[in-house]
Amino acid sequence: MTVPMSATSSPAVEQTASASTTPSSPPLRPTTTAEVREIVDDAIAHNTPVRIVGRGTWLDAGRPVEATRQLSLEGLTGIVDYTPGDLTLTARAGTTLAEIARATAEHGQWLALAPWGGDDGSLGATAATATAGPMSGALGTPRDILIGIEAVAGSGELVRGGGRVVKNVAGFDLTRLMVGAWGTLGILTEVSVRLRGLPEQEATLALPLPNAPAAVADVVRHLRSAPIAPLAIEMVSATLAARLGLGQQPVVITRLAGNADAVSAQRVALGAFGDVMDVSDGVWTTVRTADPIQATVVRFSSTVARFPEVWLAADRLAVAGDGHVHATVLRSSARVVLPHNEGAPTDAALELLRGASRDTRIFERLPRALWPVLAPTRAADRLSQGVRSAFDPHRLLNRGILGETHA
């Protein structure tokens, strides 16, 4: 057993309202599922809450966590099972998306997650946070792409949901339950996903996006009904467009894919919109990794009908906060990114964030002090509390990250 564990110490947990304990000891770094189990058993025995940090690429996401120990999954890596002909893959949770991309590309395949934040993050964290990206409208979110999980529950049990095949309804769906649970039910140790064949051809085209509400609505309507089958349609604000080298005004970038005939026909269809410009496929990585190190990130998820309006409101918010916004048309979801250095975004931005909205606001990252102000718990209902108790009865895992209260 090589896991560095502080065998007996059970330091008092700091329980201030807004700040979480910052564990001073180095993170525990298990390399096997068995070691993860030992850590959880030890946490239960000593009642020491644990923060799961994945590979540590996104530490300020989610609400402040109260913990005396950190558990890194950087050592729990590697592809466990990959038969290219099955188009499925199983990897340990700490495996980076980049490693999976390399392994699958060799066989002309890919894992179509491409979440915000780039490929340095782990498969486990992408699943646990249900982080999607620009292609999720066409190719699915982690909820759609995962086919199975293995996890060490907060109860210490090793549980499996789903399996390694693409279709599976055996038993109650522990996989879906763990996706987006932010590690509060169990520590993912292994994840199975479905893969896709890489498209024969790809093209990324940009077209200018007008500013007037009616014109935006027009573009969105036409893009949704045009004879194209894009992998992604992303609207980006002027500031982000400038960073992408696409001029000084908002643009829509569209990723086309298919065989040669399909791509060229879609290119013609898009040409009907006016001035389209071929751009490098690299813009997708740039959009995915455009968040500053310190930022407030909020997603506004709306209906199709309200989407143009939401886009314009999000753009105003981005301008006021000196940030940028990009929006996934096929999911009607706008993602606002506001940089902040000392503390909070500006009062104007805060005002807009607080503003009454019929749309779902999902906070990815906030300055610590703003979490309780803007983002009340999202797991307070009886069923969610019950689910938490069923898997993590002692509330040891990522305590507080969902804003949940605990006794």
Place this chain on the structure above:
Amino acid sequence: MTHAADLADRLTEIVGPRGVLRRPGELVVYRSDGLPGYSKQPRLAVFPRTRDELVAVVRLLAEHGVPFVPRGAGTGLSGGALADDVVLVGLNRLTRILSIDPVERLAVVEPGVVNVSLTRAATPYGLHYAPDPSSQAACTIGGNVAENAGGPHCLKYGVTLNHVRAVTAILPDGEIVRLGSAEGEADGYDLLGAFIGSEGCFGIALDVTVRLSPNPQAIRTLLADFTSVDAAARATSEIIASGIVPAALEMMDGATIRAVEASIYAAGYPVDAEAILLIELDGLEAGLEADVARIEGMCAAAGARTVRIARDDAERARLWQGRKKAFGAMGRVSSHLVVQDAVIPRTRLPDVLALIREIAERQRITVCNVFHAGDGNLHPNIGYDANNPDEQARVHAAMREIMSACVAAGGTITGEHGIGLDKLDYMSLIFSEDSLAAMCRLRDVFDPEHRANPGKVVPVHSCREWHGAPKAAWSA
């Protein structure tokens, strides 16, 4: 203790006299579902006509602590909708489509809406509901949600889970909850994902919000015929590995082809073939021919005698009808039928199908295969005479061997039919005691008394705090 006649009277006050069945003779038709071989008689059956009636029924049952089994159209293939001396809640009268929104591409339906009726209602908008179980002419959306139903076109478009945005459900204790979000991304635990496929153990859907999909611009349906199952299996593996995602990729073996061709569902399949693949490609018109040509090439390379492309919608419909009614056609062959639903990795199709043939020969039974080859979702089915105990024993032994072979190949025990009663014994082949116990605790969250569809999905002995499925305590 509950007096059945008193409860029936109280239920009648809610749903009217035509909505309650209480005489054993009337209840006989509810003794089985789509899978013959199991027979359980409900004590009472109740058929609410409206959401309010359904809510009142569930709350009355909660008040009396009576277990119940929700049932849609009863087309399920796992014995999941059987009520053993408890109350059967039939949802097939809640058939209203509450809204269709062509802009949002969403529909809100009551649980008893028949799958294909929704697609029919969406057709004027150029939309359809993608999951298409073979029983789609009869099965209900509520039942589809309970089973996380699939269908041939789920290969490209995903199963029920991928198409349901929100559910309003009544929990067994009578509380009404909203799961998921129709307006955008849902946040917090994916309770909707847990509810879908929970086989009626977590509550009853009052309404379901589903995604509607735009109809594809173009469709090509191919029929490839082979002189061996092995060649068809190899062609399937090749196609999947190529990265082209057909809308559907179905296989039927020789015995199935001949049963279909001898029935009223005759589709013009070549009766001397040992296997056919029904392959559908859809999407944009541009580029489709190139994919069709590649698939033709792969079939030919694997040994296909011919690859025929349906010339028009009528021919296409006929080819599909034969596939979707294949189970029905087999009714002509034997009095009883068992069907399995295991899923295996797609590269293992040739060797697992060979193994199934070997098991069938050894046990002296006939296995017909008609299944979703593209997903690796097998449906070996075995016709037999239930009055012949020796044959029945050999069938059961073969079923267990086939299931074990599929699990050993890295597969699972059910891809779309559910566990129900039929596969309870196989759960421990794929799940550890810890996993099963966790599933039990998840059920406890929704239904701490285990009154909804008692005794299904997870073997009772795996539930550490439970020692038997609750039975209704009927007084004389």
